[in-house]
Amino acid sequence: xxxxxxxxxxxxxxxxxxxxxxxxxxxxxxxxxxxxxxxxxxxxxxxxxxxxxxxxxxxxxxxxxxxxxxxxxxxxxxxxxxxxxxxxxxxxxxxxxxxxxxxxxxxxxxxxxxxxxxxxxxxxxxxxxxx
Amino acid sequence: xxxxxxxxxxxxxxxxxxxxxxxxxxxxxxxxxxxxxxxxxxxxxxxxxxxxxxxxxxxxxxxxxxxxxxxxxxxxxxxxxxxxxxxxxxxxxxxxxxxxxxxxxxxxxxxxxxxxxxxxxxxxxxxxxxxxxxxxxxxxxxxxxxxxxxxxxxxxxxxxxxxxxxxxxxxxxxxxxxxxxxxxxxxxxxxxxxxxxxxxxxx
Numbered sequence: 001x002x003x004x005x006x007x008x009x010x011x012x013x014x015x016x017x018x019x020x021x022x023x024x025x026x027x028x029x030x031x032x033x034x035x036x037x038x039x040x041x042x043x044x045x046x047x048x049x050x051x052x053x054x055x056x057x058x059x060x061x062x063x064x065x066x067x068x069x070x071x072x073x074x075x076x077x078x079x080x081x082x083x084x085x086x087x088x089x090x091x092x093x094x095x096x097x098x099x100x101x102x103x104x105x106x107x108x109x110x111x112x113x114x115x116x117x118x119x120x121x122x123x124x125x126x127x128x129x130x131x
Numbered sequence: 132x133x134x135x136x137x138x139x140x141x142x143x144x145x146x147x148x149x150x151x152x153x154x155x156x157x158x159x160x161x162x163x164x165x166x167x168x169x170x171x172x173x174x175x176x177x178x179x180x181x182x183x184x185x186x187x188x189x190x191x192x193x194x195x196x197x198x199x200x201x202x203x204x205x206x207x208x209x210x211x212x213x214x215x216x217x218x219x220x221x222x223x224x225x226x227x228x229x230x231x232x233x234x235x236x237x238x239x240x241x242x243x244x245x246x247x248x249x250x251x252x253x254x255x256x257x258x259x260x261x262x263x264x265x266x267x268x269x270x271x272x273x274x275x276x277x278x279x280x281x282x283x284x285x286x287x288x289x290x291x292x293x294x295x296x297x298x299x300x301x302x303x304x305x306x307x308x309x310x311x312x313x314x315x316x317x318x319x320x321x322x323x324x325x326x327x328x329x330x331x332x333x334x
Contacts, residue, residue, distance in 0.1 A: 042291070042300055043228065043299045043300055044300075044301075044302040046228075046306025046307070047306075048224070048306060048307035050221060050224040050225065050307060050310060051224050051225055051306075051307065053221075053225065055198055055199065055200060055225060057218070058199075058217075058218030058219065058221045058222040058225075059218060059221075060221075
């Protein structure tokens, strides 16, 4: 059984792929590992606050690199989505319009009304006024 | 170490002999990436050096990096004003070792034609160690290439161990170079004592 194992593995259609994948992985990781080892063995690290500072064209960096964005920007994402999705679905609807039945038209109308409802909600919330 | 004459003789017979140091330095000198950093009119000559006519790429230095994190060589190309000096020193500090500096032109060496100016630094070597100085106002691209070849020769000659090894292989060598701050009359400190011995003026 032990004897059969290797030929069986080689017979697998994925065997050559696995071999190539491992070779590719080694090709990339070996130089990186060697470079890391070289640095570890030969060059002593000398970190300091100036060197580790956030890079900002040589000026003193202000604040943190981990900047937070206001979560209320999701409103713009929603409004973008309303018009974006609308156009994506309306185009095939318009192309196939002559061959559609009444049920399809009603379904499309409901869909558009849902989007308009979202727009109306955003309007009422005052998202559309730029301040 | 293999004798130089023997090495040439063996090379003629088709046998290549090298040492780890030679191989390492060959790799280092062939991939010096300068920083994308220009200060004044010398920078125009520096740009010309990288373009097709002078073609710095022949020496493996065409990859100008816009970040100090990826650069090996700082070409101080132009007048360093006292307002700009802290930025230059900070950028030098932010470069990873091994790092080299070419002071390009009269201004970067000594202040040049603007030496008498109240706001001009009289040479960048007051704050950071400079490997190659090129005179000229501005130096021609050939001069910058000459400086670069000089730097390559310097890198080639650096041993990996013992006396004269590059700073990044030496645990005791200075890693941080103090960034000057604008004082009341001059930058403070006026020079980095470890890099530049203050000359005694005899009147």
